[in-house]
Each structure stands twice: as structure tokens, then as C-alpha cells.
Amino acid sequence: MLEVLKTDLTRWVIGPYHPLLPGAMRLHLDLDGEVITEAQVETGYTHRGLEKALEFQAWRALLPYMDRLDPESAVFGELVLCLAVEQLGGITPPPRARAIRVVLSELSRIASHLLYAQRVAKCVGADTAASYIGRDREKILDLFELLTGARFSLHFLRYGGVAADITEGFLERVLEVCELLRYRIKEYNDVFTFNRAFTERARGVAGLELVRCRALGISGPAARASGSGEDLRKQLPYSDYEKLDFDIPSGASGSSDVLDRFLMHFREIEQSMRILRQLSEHMPSGPFRDAQISASFQPPKGESFARVESPRGFLGCHLVSDGERAPARVQLRTPSSFLLGAIPELLRGARVEDASLILASLDLSLAEADR
Amino acid sequence: MNGERLLWVDSWWSALGGDAPLPGPVAAVLALSLAFLFVVLPSAYWISLLHRKFAADLQARVGPNRAGPGGLGQPLADFLKLIQKEGRQKRSRAERIWMGVHTFALFSTLAVLPLGTMALLVDTEISVFIPFWSLLVLALGAMWIGLSRPSVPGWFGGIRAGAQTLTGAFPALLCVLTAGMRADGFSWSALAGSQGANLLSWGLWGQPPFQLIAFGVFLFSGLILLGAEPFDAAVSKGDIQGGVGANLEGRDLAMFSLGRFYGFFFWSVMTVVIFLGAWNLPRGFSDWLREQHLERLLAFLELSVLLAKTWLLMLGVVWFARSNPRVRADQVTELSWRVLGPLALGALLGATLWSAGGWGL
Numbered sequence: 230m231l232e233v234l235k236t237d238l239t240r241w242v243i244g245p246y247h248p249l250l251p252g253a254m255r256l257h258l259d260l261d262g263e264v265i266t267e268a269q270v271e272t273g274y275t276h277r278g279l280e281k282a283l284e285f286q287a288w289r290a291l292l293p294y295m296d297r298l299d300p301e302s303a304v305f306g307e308l309v310l311c312l313a314v315e316q317l318g319g320i321t322p323p324p325r326a327r328a329i330r331v332v333l334s335e336l337s338r339i340a341s342h343l344l345y346a347q348r349v350a351k352c353v354g355a356d357t358a359a360s361y362i363g364r365d366r367e368k369i370l371d372l373f374e375l376l377t378g379a380r381f382s383l384h385f386l387r388y389g390g391v392a393a394d395i396t397e398g399f400l401e402r403v404l405e406v407c408e409l410l411r412y413r414i415k416e417y418n419d420v421f422t423f424n425r426a427f428t429e430r431a432r433g434v435a436g437l438e439l440v441r442c443r444a445l446g447i448s449g450p451a452a453r454a455s456g457s458g459e460d461l462r463k464q465l466p467y468s469d470y471e472k473l474d475f476d477i478p479s480g481a482s483g484s485s486d487v488l489d490r491f492l493m494h495f496r497e498i499e500q501s502m503r504i505l506r507q508l509s510e511h512m513p514s515g516p517f518r519d520a521q522i523s524a525s526f527q528p529p530k531g532e533s534f535a536r537v538e539s540p541r542g543f544l545g546c547h548l549v550s551d552g553e554r555a556p557a558r559v560q561l562r563t564p565s566s567f568l569l570g571a572i573p574e575l576l577r578g579a580r581v582e583d584a585s586l587i588l589a590s591l592d593l594s595l596a597e598a599d600r
Numbered sequence: 601m602n603g604e605r606l607l608w609v610d611s612w613w614s615a616l617g618g619d620a621p622l623p624g625p626v627a628a629v630l631a632l633s634l635a636f637l638f639v640v641l642p643s644a645y646w647i648s649l650l651h652r653k654f655a656a657d658l659q660a661r662v663g664p665n666r667a668g669p670g671g672l673g674q675p676l677a678d679f680l681k682l683i684q685k686e687g688r689q690k691r692s693r694a695e696r697i698w699m700g701v702h703t704f705a706l707f708s709t710l711a712v713l714p715l716g717t718m719a720l721l722v723d724t725e726i727s728v729f730i731p732f733w734s735l736l737v738l739a740l741g742a743m744w745i746g747l748s749r750p751s752v753p754g755w756f757g758g759i760r761a762g763a764q765t766l767t768g769a770f771p772a773l774l775c776v777l778t779a780g781m782r783a784d785g786f787s788w789s790a791l792a793g794s795q796g797a798n799l800l801s802w803g804l805w806g807q808p809p810f811q812l813i814a815f816g817v818f819l820f821s822g823l824i825l826l827g828a829e830p831f832d833a834a835v836s837k838g839d840i841q842g843g844v845g846a847n848l849e850g851r852d853l854a855m856f857s858l859g860r861f862y863g864f865f866f867w868s869v870m871t872v873v874i875f876l877g878a879w880n881l882p883r884g885f886s887d888w889l890r891e892q893h894l895e896r897l898l899a900f901l902e903l904s905v906l907l908a909k910t911w912l913l914m915l916g917v918v919w920f921a922r923s924n925p926r927v928r929a930d931q932v933t934e935l936s937w938r939v940l941g942p943l944a945l946g947a948l949l950g951a952t953l954w955s956a957g958g959w960g961l
Contacts, residue, residue: 241752263756263929354830354926360659420923426830427925581756582833582928 238266241581245274249585251348252595256572260581268576270569275599283559288314288388288527291556296382298561299597302341304333305539306597307386309546309561312467312535314388317528317550324513326390327468332403332508333376333385334468334537335501339410340369341540342450342494342501345592349491350421352586353430358421365413368406375399388526390518400509407502407509414495422492431488435575435587438484446567449542451591453478454485454493461538473507475500487583487590494592527554541565541592565598611718611895631721632710639715639907644861647911648675651918658922685850702741706859709734713869714788716879716902717886718895728776728786728874731866732769735825738863739765742827742834745848745856760834760929761827767936768825774944775818779874781951782806792878797905802877810950815875817944819917822867824936826860829921833929835860864914872909879906 244255253274259267279298283291291314295306308330315322322330343366350359370380376399377385377392385392421427437447439455448459458479462470478496480489530552536545542564549558568591575587610621613630622630649664649672656663664671691699712722712730722730739761746758780786782803783794795803804815827834848856872878879902880886889898927935 239752260752350925354832355924356655357659357922358925360661364660421925424925426927429931430925430928580928580930 244271249588251588251591251593253599254595256584258576258581258584263581265576265579265581265584268573270572272569272595273599275595277600279600280559280561284556287554288556289524291559292386293382293384296384297596298563298600299539299541299565299594300381301344301594301596302337302540303382304330304337304386305537305544307383308334308468309535309537309539309544310548311386311388312537313533313546313548314528316533316535317531317548318388318522318526320389320519320522322390322519323516324469325394325515326517326519328508328513329391329395329517330386330468331470331473332395332505333373333383333391335504336369336372336403338501338540339498340366340373341592342498343369345494345540345589346417346491348589349487349586352589353427355421355424355427358417361413361420362417365410368409372399372402372406375402387518387522389522390516392518394517395512400512403505403509407505410498410502414498417495422495428488430583430586431491431590432486434487434583435579435590436484436486437490437571437575440483441571441574445570447542447564447571448567449538449540449564449592450493450497451485451490451568451571452542453497454480454489456480456483456485461536461543465536467535467537473504475503487586490590490592527552536562539564541568541594541597544597561597561600563594563597563600565594568593569598611899615896628711628721631719635710635713635715635719635721636707639713639903640710640862640865643865643907643911644858645675647861647865647914648678650911650915654915654918655922658919679854682849682854683851702737703855703859705737706734706741706862709866712788713866714792714873714878714906715869716899716906717789717792718899719903720788723787723789725785725787727788728780728791728870729773731870732773734866735863736765736769738859739825739827741859742856746834757834763929763933764824764827764831764834764936767933767941768821768823770821771817771936771940771944772821772825774941774948775814775821776874778810778814778944778948778951779803779818781948781955782811784955788873791874792880795877795880797877797880797882799877802875804875807951807954810947810954811875813943813947814951815871817940817947818875819871821936821940821944822871823917824932824940826863826867828860828864828917830924830926831932832926833932864917865910868910868913868917869906871913872906876909876913879903881905 239260241258241260242255243258244250245253250256255271255274257267257269257271258265277297279294283294286294291310292307295310296303298306311322311330314320343362347359347362347366350356350362373383374380375396377383379385437451437455439452439457441447442452442455442457448457452459456479458477460477461467462475463477478493478500480493482489485493528548528550530550532547532549534545534547536543538544543562544564545562547558547560547562548556551557571591572588575591576584579587610627613622613627652674653663653671664674667673667677709731712727714720714723714727743758743762743765746754746756746761748754748758776786779791783791785791791803794806795801804812822828824831881889881898881901886898886902889895889901
């Protein structure tokens with residue numbers, strides 16, 4: 230009888246392609262009943278050799294590649310590269326260009342955070358909330374299309390500015406979307422966020438302590454939910470963020486569970502809307518790009534490092550130029566790579582049916598982690 | 601079989617030109633077939649369509665709109681698509697026999713499906729308990745389907761289906777006992793007869809608040825027992841990727857879905873008959889129909905009332921399911937043991953004291 234009713238551990242290997250996972254990865258789980266006793270993560274399935282590929286491209290051709298670093302928030306890849314190249318070439322984009330970049334960044338952050346919320350809702354079977362959130366995210370993609378002609382891979386930033394000036398009525402549409410989202414977030418809260426069935430599933434699950442965030446190098450909303458309060462937009466401002474009035478939300482308990490991390494994303498959306506309102510009402514005038522920078526621009530020999538606060542955290546770009554037509558070296562620091570390190574300890578002790586929720590709560594982008 | 605209750609089949613038979621009355625077994629088989637063809641299958645069709653339309657409307661989506669005018673043919677298109685596909689897994693002879701027995705056991709409870717005073721095929725003193733057989737067969741079948749899957753999700757789904765069934769059945773049975781206290785019996789006719797057509801004379805308002813508690817517990821424990829949304833951790837697509845039905849496809853999936861629908865439908869009919877006024881028409885009106893010998897019209901109207909209430913209840917469940925996230929399997933069993941069970945016990949105790957004290961008189 231004992232041989233029939235085996236009570237030893239079960240091993241479940243999930244992936245690399247599985248709807249439970251946030252992307253192409255393999256998860257090795259040891260289970261005691263429905264409780265995960267050990268977890269290992271295997272990644273690299275979407276490795277495209279992006280950093281190496283960039284070394285073979287002309288400076289001008291790098292931007293579309295960086296769009297693909299994290300397709301869900303493409304503009305941040307472009308932005309970090311532009312900042313690094315501009316640092317290398319000693320270029321200062323005009324104020325209007327910097328403001329347009331911030332508008333695009335914050336819209337991208339909201340779109341990415343909404344997609345995150347949609348994924349979390351789907352993980353727990355809240356299809357109605359997921360559908361509402363997806364519907365509203367489309368409004369932001371409409372804005373991207375209005376400004377850049379594209380909805381995902383925008384390819385809109387240029388060294389020294391942006392590709393085109395903002396179109397007529399764009400800023401008014403931004404304000405409308407902000408206003409719409411303001412009460413839609415209340416709707417999400419009513420339908421989903423504060424629904425007891427969700428809070429019961431998310432509260433106390435997969436606690437991530439601030440100490441562990443620091444040890445693992447985790448940044449972004451996951452770290453801020455644990456109380457880090459660190460955000461590059463305030464710590465090392467770029468693109469005139471220092472001139473804008475906004476706050477960095479932060480958790481107070483020194484640890485965050487799935488619910489804390491989820492709520493943090495909505496708190497950040499509110500701050501992004503504050504920024505967008507300010508820029509929409511006071512958009513600087515002037516040129517939208519530095520006319521001195523030609524299409525065949527090549528930065529001089531040297532090294533630079535730029536960093537931006539992407540929706541997932543600290544995104545860095547290290548560039549080395551030897552004065553040739555292509556960069557000599559490109560290295561990227563992506564926040565998702567560091568989030569991966571937390572997965573084994575967060576899954577350990579959790580129930581197997583919470584695995585997808587825990588993974589979704591980290592807001593991973595396997596595309597940028599594997600790059 | 602209750603010979604008297606087969607009048608409705610005889611009545612339709614004679615209306616169609618049949619001279620000699622039908623033999624009892626033939627009439628019974630005919631009644632079951634008619635109930636399946638004209639009640640269960642159309643309900644499956646319409647509820648499936650309304651479910652998808654209603655859910656789409658709730659979720660700001662369009663919903664099915666391609667197959668047939670306004671998407672009306674979508675359930676048929678889905679069904680035809682599924683039955684044309686064979687399952688991946690070849691079944692052994694023993695498995696096929698087991699599946700056949702299981703399907704027969706599940707649908708055998710059609711015999712006790714209450715469809716009106718004129719359409720009660722089996723109306724014994726324990727009629728209300730017989731559907732539990734069907735529901736337990738359904739749950740047992742789901743459990744074995746899951747455990748026999750060559751996948752971890754199937755195995756988890758099977759275990760969860762078994763656990764949920766056990767926890768859901770206990771409070772549900774207590775609620776049936778509570779309703780029996782009110783109706784002074786457990787036959788369908790007693791349960792339906794203890795209520796009226798008027799909303800305020802429905803069973804859930806009896807012996808306040810005990811029947812109301814029993815109604816709520818019965819409804820929720822049924823959803824748990826059946827593994828219906830949002831208590832569908834055993835078959836959910838999100839957290840264990842399909843669970844019990846993870847590897848089912850084609851005809852197997854069609855039969856599995858039909859079986860699950862049947863369980864849900866039967867449960868809703870039971871809820872309506874026990875607590876929501878059953879098929880009752882205004883008493884004077886039904887008496888007048890009988891006096892005028894309009895039995896067929898009476899049967900049709902009672903069935904219409906019953907199905908209207910049942911469908912509304914099912915759509916209410918859809919609304920509830922679509923408005924709430926899925927509950928984790930351990931939370932479901934905890935809800936059942938720690939909340940629904942004690943509430944059901946309390947309701948039964950209250951109803952018992954009420955009946956013993958004669959307060960209801």
C-alpha cells in the first residue's frame with residue numbers, strides 16, 4: 230500500500246514555454262504535496278546576443294535594436310542608449326526634446342504597469358479586471374501611435390532629441406487619458422484590488438525583505454514596495470526630472486508581499502500621471518532636436534555609462550567607443566536579471582498554485598533579462 | 601417509477617395520435633430522452649451562449665458574433681468542431697467500458713430531474729438526495745480523469761476535485777435536511793408544494809433566518825462541490841494550467857464539458873425547487889388549468905417558470921464568477937469546513953428547534 234501512495238517529493242519541470250510563466254524560462258520545482266520545497270530557474274531561451282549584435286551596427290542603427298530590449302517598454306531602451314551616446318558626444322538635447330522624452334517615458338511606464346496589473350489579474354482568474362485594464366492600456370498605445378506612428382517599437386528617440394515634434398492635440402489627449410485613468414483606477418480597485426478573494430490570495434505570499442533586495446541588487450517597484458525609496462529619477466535625475474514635482478512611493482514595513490508589490494504599481498501610475506499633467510500644461514517651447522547632430526553622427530573615442538528608471542527598475546547602459554562607425558562595446562544592466570535571483574527563495578514554501586502569481590508579481594521581462 | 605406521474609408523456613402521446621397507452625418502461629425511456637433532448641441540451645446551448653455573451657458584455661468585449669446571425673450558432677459550431685476531433689489518447693477496452701458506465705451513471709439521474717408537477721418521473725420520499733449520486737459520480741469521474749492524466753497539473757486537479765467534493769457535499773446535505781424541516785418531507789412534490797408562486801412565499805424566507813442561511817450555503821457549497829467558477833481550482837487554466845481537463849480535447853472534452861454543465865444545471869434546478877419557489881404558478885390559475893383539463897399547457901407553463909428561474913440563477917452565478925478572482929483550492933476547502941459547515945449546522949439546528957417548537961405553525 231505504501232508503494233502505491235507515494236509520499237516522496239514530486240518534481241515538476243515547467244517550461245520553457247508555458248502559460249504559467251512570464252516568458253521563456255524553465256522552472257524546476259520540487260513539491261511536497263502542493264507546497265514548493267525547492268525551486269530553480271533556468272533562463273537564456275530568448276538570448277539574442279543583443280549586446281554583441283550592437284557592436285556590428287552603425288551608431289544610428291542601434292536605436293531600433295534597443296527598442297527590442299524590453300518590447301513592453303521600448304522607449305526606455307532607446308532612452309538609455311541616447312543618454313549614453315549623448316554623454317559620450319557631449320550633446321545636450323533641447324528642453325522640449327527632453328520633455329517629450331519624459332512624456333513618452335511616463336506613458337510607457339503607465340502602459341507597462343497596466344500590463345503588469347493585467348497579468349496579475351489573469352493569474353488569479355480575474356478576467357473581467359484584466360479585460361478592463363487591457364482596454365485602458367490601449368488608450369496609451371493610441372497615444373504612441375498618434376505621436377510616433379507605432380504602438381510598440383516606437384523608434385522615436387534620436388541622439389540629441391526626438392524624431393519629430395509633438396502633433397497637434399497630443400497633449401490634450403494625454404490629459405484626457407490621465408483623467409480617464411484617474412477614475413478607472415478606482416474601478417480596478419473596486420473590481421479587483423480590494424476584492425477579498427484577491428487580497429486573501431496575495432497578502433502574506435512571497436515576502437521579499439529590503440535586506441534581500443539590496444543583497445540581490447533588486448531595484449524598481451519590487452524594491453520600493455519593500456521600503457527602499459530609491460528611484461533614479463530623484464537620486465540621479467536625467468531629462469529634467471529634477472524640475473518636476475512628484476513623489477517616490479515607498480513601502481513602510483521593510484518587506485513586501487504580492488499585494489504590496491501590486492499596489493506599488495498603482496501608486497507609481499498616480500505619480501506618472503502627475504508628471505504628465507505638469508508637462509502637458511507646461512511643455513517647453515523650442516526645437517525638438519539638436520540640429521547639429523547629423524544622421525551619420527559618430528561619438529568620439531571614450532566611455533560612458535547612463536542609467537534610467539525603467540518600469541522594472543535600474544536600467545543601465547555602458548558604452549565604449551573607439552571613434553569608429555560602430556560601438557566597440559555595449560553592456561546593459563537590466564533590472565529583470567536581478568529579479569530572477571529572488572525567484573528560488575520566493576517560491577520556496579509557497580503553494581504551487583501561487584507560483585504564477587508570485588512570478589507575475591515580480592514584473593519580469595525575460596526579453597531584457599536574456600537580451 | 602410513479603405510474604401516475606407519467607401522465608404527461610401519455611397526454612402528449614395521445615395528442616400525437618397514439619391510440620394505446622404506452623407501456624411503462626417505454627414511457628419512462630421516452631420521458632428521459634425527451635427531458636434530455638428538450639430540456640438539458642437546449643439549456644446547455646442557450647446557457648453556453650448567454651454565458652459567453654453576458655461575460656463578454658461584463659468585460660467590455662464583443663463576444664461570439666461570427667457563427668450564425670449575431671453569433672447565435674456559436675455553441676453548435678463549437679460542439680461540431682469538438683466532436684469531429686478524436687482524443688489524443690487511445691483508450692483501452694476497459695477504459696471505454698468504465699467511461700460508458702460513468703456517463704450512464706451520471707445521466708441516470710435524469711430520472712429524478714424535477715420539471716413540474718406533471719413531469720415528475722420519480723418522486724419518492726428521498727428524491728432530493730438522489731441527485732447527490734450524480735454529483736458525486738461527476739466529481740469522482742473528474743478526480744479519476746485527473747489522476748489518470750500523464751501530467752502533474754492533471755494529478756493536482758484530481759486531488760483538488762476529490763477534496764472539494766468532500767468539503768462541499770457536507771454542508772449541502774445539511775442544507776437539504778434544513779429545507780426538509782420546513783417542507784416536512786424530502787420528495788420534490790413536498791418541497792415544491794411548501795412554497796408558492798409569490799416571491800414572499802418562496803422557501804428561502806421560511807423559518808427566518810434559517811432557510812435563508814441554508815439557501816446561501818446550499819448555493820455556495822454546490823459551486824464548490826461542482827468545482828464551478830470561481831471555485832474551479834481543480835480545472836482552472838491559470839494556476840495549474842487546465843488541471844483535470846489539461847489533456848482533454850475533441851470528443852472527450854465535449855463530453856467532459858457537457859457532464860460539468862449537467863451537474864451545474866441539475867444543481868441550479870435543485871436550488872430553484874428547494875428554495876426559490878420551484879415551478880409554482882399562482883394557485884388559482886393552476887387549479888383552473890387542471891379543471892379545464894389543460895394539463896399540457898400547465899406542464900409547459902410550469903416548465904417555463906422553472907427554466908426561467910434556473911437560467912437566471914445560472915447567469916447570476918456567471919456574474920458572480922466573472923466579478924471575482926479564483927479562490928485557491930485550500931481556501932475553498934477552508935471556507936467549506938470553517939464557514940459553510942458551521943453555518944449549515946446552525947441553520948439545521950435553528951430549523952429543527954423552530955419545527956419542534958411549533959413556531960412555524
